[in-house]
Amino acid sequence: xxxxxxxxxxxxxxxxxxxxxxxxxxxxxxxxxxxxxxxxxxxxxxxxxxxxxxxxxxxxxxxxxxxxxxxxxxxxxxxxxxxxxxxxxxxxxxxxxxxxxxxxxxxxxxxxxxxxxxxxxxxxxxxxxxxxxxxxxxxxxxxxxxxxxxxxxxxxxxxxxxxxxxxxxxxxxxxxxxxxxxxxxxxxxxxxxxxxxxxxxxxxxxxxxxxx
Numbered sequence: 001x002x003x004x005x006x007x008x009x010x011x012x013x014x015x016x017x018x019x020x021x022x023x024x025x026x027x028x029x030x031x032x033x034x035x036x037x038x039x040x041x042x043x044x045x046x047x048x049x050x051x052x053x054x055x056x057x058x059x060x061x062x063x064x065x066x067x068x069x070x071x072x073x074x075x076x077x078x079x080x081x082x083x084x085x086x087x088x089x090x091x092x093x094x095x096x097x098x099x100x101x102x103x104x105x106x107x108x109x110x111x112x113x114x115x116x117x118x119x120x121x122x123x124x125x126x127x128x129x130x131x132x133x134x135x136x137x138x139x140x141x142x143x144x145x146x147x148x149x150x151x152x153x154x155x156x157x158x159x160x161x162x163x164x165x166x167x168x169x170x171x172x173x174x175x176x177x178x179x180x181x182x183x184x185x186x187x188x189x190x191x192x193x194x195x196x197x198x199x200x201x202x203x204x205x206x207x208x209x210x211x212x
Contacts, residue, residue: 003040004019005019005021005038005039005040006018006019006038006039006040006041006042006044006045007019007020007021007023007024007036007037007038007039007045008036008037008038008039008045008048008049009024009027009028009034009035009036010035010036010049010081010105011031011033011034011035011036011081011082011105011106012024012027012028012031012034012035012036012082013026013027013028013031013082014027015027015049015081016049017042017045017046017049019042021038024036031082032103032105032106032108033081033103033105033106033108034105035105035106071202071203071204071206072203076201076202079104079202080104080144080146080195081104081105082104082105082143082144083103083104083105083143083144083145083146083195084101084102084103084104084110084132084136084143084144084145084146085101085102085103085104085145085146085147085197085205085206085207086099086100086101086102086125086128086129086131086132086145086146086147086205086207087099087100087125087128087147087148087205087207087208087209088121088123088124088125088127088128088149089121089124089209090119090120090121090124093120093121094117094118094119094120094165094171095117095118095119095120096114096115096116096117096119097114097115097116097117097119097120097121097123097124097174098112098113098114098115098116098124098209099112099113099114099124099125099127099128099131100112100113100128100207100209101128101131101132101135101207102206102207103206104146104206107206110132110135111131111132111135113127113128113131116173116174117170118165118168118170118171118174119165119174120163120165121149122149122151122152122155122161122163123161123163123165123174123178125147125148125149125151125152126149126151126152126155126156126161126178126181127177127178127181128147128152128207129145129147129149129152129153129156129194130156130181130184130185131181132145132192133145133156133184133185133188133190133192134184134188136190136192137188137190141192142191142192143192144192144193144194144195145192145193145194145195146195146196146197146205146206146207147194147195147196147197147205148196148197148199148205150196153194153196156185156194157194159182159185159186160182161178161181161182163175163178
């Protein structure tokens with residue numbers, strides 16, 4: 001007789017506990033950064049899902065936090081794990097700028113640009129958001145996108161980057177990317193919610209470069 005199993009989905013389309021592999025598979029199949037495990041009893045599954053502090057859970061959390069700031073997702077269930085987080089870093093203003101996007105659930109890097117000279121943090125945050133939106137559009141993803149930049153979100157919403165960076169031979173290539181991003185926003189629609197990352201409550205955004 002086959003032993004009944006219970007399946008915990010920590011990161012999937014609908015995190016929770018399932019009593020059949022078929023239901024579990026629906027939540028994790030082709031889901032980026034999916035995290036799940038089978039248990040022999042509902043009690044064990046429930047304890048694991050709630051974050052029981054056994055060694056295996058610690059290992060899973062270590063995987064989830066790889067390349068990402070420590071965020072206590074158990075304490076903040078409102079954070080969407082099936083989401084992308086973007087961030088930029090800039091040494092100087094203008095200065096050497098780069099940006100990237102990661103999966104919130106795992107911290108795994110999805111894309112990275114730079115570093116390039118003569119950039120600004122606002123431009124990096126703006127380009128990161130548009131990069132994430134274009135990638136989602138290309139791949140048919142409707143995942144939410146987190147950003148900690150109010151300015152970049154406003155620029156995306158208005159489809160216009162209101163940068164004060166002057167167009168010079170040194171900045172022309174970067175500003176060409178900005179204009180291309182504006183053109184993409186003007187020509188495309190998107191369904192992805194853009195959500196403000198609440199740094200003051202949740203800590204640093206998972207895509208943070210950790211250079212503060």
